[in-house]
Amino acid sequence: MDLAKRVARPSPPQGERGGPTADAVGGVRAGAANDKYQYLLRLGDNALVLSQRLGEWCGKGPALEEDMALTNVALDLLGQARLWLSYAAELAGDGADEDSLAYLRDANQFRNVLLLEQPNGNYADTVVRQFFFDAWHALALQQLRISKEPRIAEIADKALKEVNYHLRRSSDLVVRLGDGTETSRKMMQAAVDHLWPYTGEMFDADGVDIAAAAAGYGFDPSGLRAEWLAYVREVLEESTLKPPSPEAWMQKGGKQGRHTEHLSHMLSEMQVLQRSHPGATW
Amino acid sequence: MSALSTRASIDTIWSWLRQVPDPEIPVISVVDLGIVRDVRWDGQDADADVVVTVTPTYSGCPATEVIAASIRDRLAEGGIGHARVETRLSPAWTTDWLGPEAKEKLRGYGIAPPAGPAGEHVIDISRLTRRSAMKPAPVIACPRCGSTHTQVLSQFGSTPCKSLHRCDACHETFDYFKPH
Numbered sequence: 386m387d388l389a390k391r392v393a394r395p396s397p398p399q400g401e402r403g404g405p406t407a408d409a410v411g412g413v414r415a416g417a418a419n420d421k422y423q424y425l426l427r428l429g430d431n432a433l434v435l436s437q438r439l440g441e442w443c444g445k446g447p448a449l450e451e452d453m454a455l456t457n458v459a460l461d462l463l464g465q466a467r468l469w470l471s472y473a474a475e476l477a478g479d480g481a482d483e484d485s486l487a488y489l490r491d492a493n494q495f496r497n498v499l500l501l502e503q504p505n506g507n508y509a510d511t512v513v514r515q516f517f518f519d520a521w522h523a524l525a526l527q528q529l530r531i532s533k534e535p536r537i538a539e540i541a542d543k544a545l546k547e548v549n550y551h552l553r554r555s556s557d558l559v560v561r562l563g564d565g566t567e568t569s570r571k572m573m574q575a576a577v578d579h580l581w582p583y584t585g586e587m588f589d590a591d592g593v594d595i596a597a598a599a600a601g602y603g604f605d606p607s608g609l610r611a612e613w614l615a616y617v618r619e620v621l622e623e624s625t626l627k628p629p630s631p632e633a634w635m636q637k638g639g640k641q642g643r644h645t646e647h648l649s650h651m652l653s654e655m656q657v658l659q660r661s662h663p664g665a666t667w
Numbered sequence: 668m669s670a671l672s673t674r675a676s677i678d679t680i681w682s683w684l685r686q687v688p689d690p691e692i693p694v695i696s697v698v699d700l701g702i703v704r705d706v707r708w709d710g711q712d713a714d715a716d717v718v719v720t721v722t723p724t725y726s727g728c729p730a731t732e733v734i735a736a737s738i739r740d741r742l743a744e745g746g747i748g749h750a751r752v753e754t755r756l757s758p759a760w761t762t763d764w765l766g767p768e769a770k771e772k773l774r775g776y777g778i779a780p781p782a783g784p785a786g787e788h789v790i791d792i793s794r795l796t797r798r799s800a801m802k803p804a805p806v807i808a809c810p811r812c813g814s815t816h817t818q819v820l821s822q823f824g825s826t827p828c829k830s831l832h833r834c835d836a837c838h839e840t841f842d843y844f845k846p847h
Contacts, residue, residue, distance in 0.1 A: 543726055
């Protein structure tokens, strides 16, 4: 599609679920169709935002091997984001496509969880963020691969094979750095404590999740919490790191479009080319 | 003369596709790699399209688009102007589709082929535990000297489908084609 034509688009109308910032783009108006669209955006935006964050490490990784691993994971996630967002764009109609969704939406139209937009910080922050998400991602994709919607099931099946490797790597790094030197252990514990309040949102079911579970194309995320906690605790304990309390107060809002300020800064860099030179191609 | 008698047979088209190299591992073809899932003529007319169905190795593999272009170019050389390359995700690509011959070509090229079926090495998360996630690494023989005294340097290598290893016997680093 012609990105140039979409830059000046007015803000889309409000949707029926997910609070005042939810929006239905293009032809998606009805409740059920909008729920599915929102659901796909969440899957796609999670992959896209984390991919962009990891891409920020390119050329700056602490070791060549880590640099390559970060960008490989970013590439997998970018491919997954394309699959989810292309599907979302088809539901939206109105000429939307994966590129318009990635480059022409504002922060309040993104549906990723807050955890993933948090800045890269030091390497411990990046590793812990990845670990928390990978464990959830693997469990989530395992649910989605048995989705009643064949297209969702096949994307999830493909993605899960890749995420298996992501999870293996991030779990391994958490153990190496957690049970590493005194300095690395301290930094890892600080990262775990800092990012912990962003993990609750992954298991927080709202109307869009409930609708997805009821219709059979998605799942209830609250059902993944026990298994996620058990796995994360197991790895943290092996790492000599202290798991924070599961009862801790949790941040939320990303899935409904209420983001931390970090997302806007990230998007300003990610989208600048298409915003400044609409329709530019490689 | 009918269109059917003049146009290339499906077998001929497959033989052309066997000449299309993987852009990042040129020693094997896209057919060796197992990503060509189907070849068919879409219609009976002389100007019908050839449809080649491919499946991506990894979701974000940048070679996918180059491969589609190479396939269209090779078919054009054979006189087929109307070729479409379609993508199919399911069943998801697996290294189990690499034949024995392809594995030998990889080894000859300096890339250790997948050690065993994909299912044995991919995490079984039917119950997610650290133990299931950290299955012991398979024994990987150095593609240069054959020693099995090798270690992983990075689980992610120069392309999405490979990891990076080092041989402790000959001290060479090498790529390993990950079971997937």
